[in-house]
Amino acid sequence: MKIPELLHTCFRSIFRSRMRSLLTSLGIIIGVGSVIIMVAVGEGARRSIEERINALGTNLIQIMPRRIMMRPGRNTGAFPRPGRITKADAEKLKAEASYAAAISGISQRSFPVAGGDSSRTTMVMGVEPDYLVIRGWDLVQGSFFEDSDVAARSRVAVLGATSAAQLFGGETAAAPEGGAAGTAADAAAGEINRPEDEVIGRQIRIGRERFTVIGVLARKGADGGGGDQDDVIMVPLDTALARLVNSRNLSTIAMSVVSREYMEASRREAELILREAHRLNEGETPDFEILNMADIIDMASETSRSLTTLLAAIAGVSLIVGGIGIMNIMLVSVTERTREIGLRMAVGARKRDILFQFLLESTILSLLGGLIGIGTAFLVCRVLRAAGIPTAVNLLTAAAAACFAALVGIIFGYYPARKAAGLYPIDALRYE
Secondary structure (H helix, E strand, O other), X not given: OOHHHHHHHHHHHHHHOHHHHHHHHHHHHHHHHHHHHHHHHHHHHHXXXXXXXXXXXXXXXXXXXXXXXXXXXXXXXXXXOOOOEEHHHHHHHHHHOOOEEEEEEEEEEEEEEEEOOEXXXXXXXXXXXXXXXHHOOOEEEEOOOOHHHHHOOOOEEEEOHHHHHHHHOOOOOOOHHHOOOOOHHXXXXXXXXXXXHOOOOOEEEEOOEEEEEEEEEOOOOEOXXXXXXXXXXXXXXXXXXXXXXXXXXXXXXXXXXXXXXHHXXXXXXXXXXXXXXOOOOOOOOOOEEEXXXXXXXXXXXXXXXXXXXXXXXXXXXXXXXXXXXXHHHHHHHHHHOHHHHHHHHHOXXXXXXXXXXXXXXXXXXXXXXXXXXXHHHHHHHHHHHHOOOOOOOOHHXXXXXXXXXXXHHHHHHHHHHHHHHOXXXXXXXXXX
């Protein structure tokens, strides 16, 4: 039998019982759709996590005081010394770290802040000029403070987009090239340079100290934990240490590495430098912790990938169930069409023609179900994105799901096809 005739016969048989064919393919539709949706949701979550972590900084290493965890009810005799890092540690790293592109000490604490007609509690960060490079942050107004401001303990401040909007009542988070910004409605209308919306030169009060606003940061969005990175005020590090927190200790040291391939080497080098600074012997537990953000990204990606694989495997069970359904219906079809098979054999059809006919019919049935499942999955993913759930459809996954659906049709259609091809023409013609 020629291929066009074979295809015509298969499609005629499938569309002759449209409802039964649709119900037979339902397992394949659900299976393929579920696999694609699960993989898309998992990939979307992975990309979202990576974007949020990358938003914290480029090739970032963070050094923090070690947190002492005491178990309740246990008396250890001697209490461990609490961890601490100082600006001297940051200066030593700047002088000796060979893989660092930029280093900044950080002192952060929440303070009551008043500005304009508003007052609120906001995170205030004492940082150094390199912090802007480490975080890859841009300015929409004004400028960032310089090393001279840090050394002079100048009372100047740079506001995050949310803090500026809350304190001075205008939406200042325009694009970095947008210059001075106005309210959201004005920005939409292109009116973003009104004098009353300027905050540069305005005064704010942090705690009991007055600061002059010299810049406004571009909007950064949520961080890896879902917090608002733009609800922040930055001041020179020495100003924060001397005028606000009255301490020499830092909350964190942030270090940007020249390239991601040197992240681990930079971490080990920083540990050796700080061990020397803290006079720690080899094997002694350090009083600081070093956090490699690249490792966190890899860990988050691997966890998300494993979870996605598990969910896709569970959804893939539907494909097996669908294949069993196809086998069941094809066996019924062979029984119903026994006389037809006998007639074809009587007029010259060979066993392999009958085998190919039923095998192709089950494959087409499964493949059509796979294509419908792919279309359904794309539609569901679009709805999920509209609902705020990140999804990333991989065309390679969709193609692999369609191929697997066809393979299921071949595997589960082989036995019914072989049974049909094994019928004797005389017995088939006598079948009622």
